[in-house]
Amino acid sequence: MANEQNAAAVDHAAVLRDQLQALSARISAGLGAAVLSADIAYDELTVVVDAAQWIPALTFLRDSGFICFIDLTAVDWPARAKRFDVVVHLLDPKANLRIRVKCHADETQPVESSVNVWPAADWFEREAYDMYGVLFAGHPDLRRMLTxxxxxxxxxxxDFPMSGYVEVRYDDAQKRVVYEPTKLSQEYRSFDFLSPWETAQYELPGDEKATK
Known part of the structure; x- marks a missing residue:
């Protein structure tokens, strides 16, 4: 029974890889030079397209069966000139295939909004703008939504500091919430990096019980 299940899993993985290879070839043929790369890894297809052809590429994929918009996010690579990957995940429900589509962006050049392709992208693009600073040209309401x-x-x-730039508190005198620069007072902190399971040069709390 176990051997049959393993054989079925192997067959399914082989069929999936064949489907993804066929899909990759179809996308490359349909989009031509707009496709910068198409790679299959861990049984997932990732297609990187030219940012200038972002909307035509997404429209082509939607019309090719990827009608379900799953999500949109960004990945930050600070060392790159175009530091952001804008990432979209799509689903073709008829073929039961998923695809990841990327384009590269920087801090100043906007990426065309995909709201007209998938209206559900509205809030996802706002979140990417708020969290990463990716700009989306043509977005109907590009405002912060989480901060x-x-x-x-x-x-x-x-490169955003873990502590943030400001901290907030309620001021009793002013009767309102005030913003102040973040202050990390280190002089009142003492750090002990020794594990309690390792030999310390001093008596740890509870050690006195071992001598009784």
Missing amino acids: DYGFDGHPLRK
Whole structure:
């Protein structure tokens, strides 16, 4: 029984790889020079397209059966000139195939909004703008949605400080919430990097019980 299940799993994986290879060839033929790369890894197809052809590429995929928009996000690579990967995941429900589509973007050049291709992309693009600072040209309402008004920076960038730039507190005298620069007072902190299971040069709490 186990051997039959393993054989079925192997057959399914082989069929899936064949489907993805055929899909990759079909996309490359349909989009031509707009496809910068198409790779299959871990039984997943990832297609990188030219940012200038972002909307035509997504429209082609939608009309080719990928009618289900799953999500949109970004990945930050600070060392690159175009530091962001804009990533879209799509589903073809009829063929039961999924695809990952990427384009490269920087901090100043907008990527065309895909809201007219998939209306569901609206909030996902706003989230990518808020968290990463990716700009989407033609978006109907590109405002922050998770951070506060006047928030400085984009929290999911890898160069954003873990502590943030400001901290908030309620001021009893002013009777309102105030923003202040983040302060990390180190002089009152003591750090012990020794594991309690390792031999320390001093008596740890509870050690006195071992001598009784």
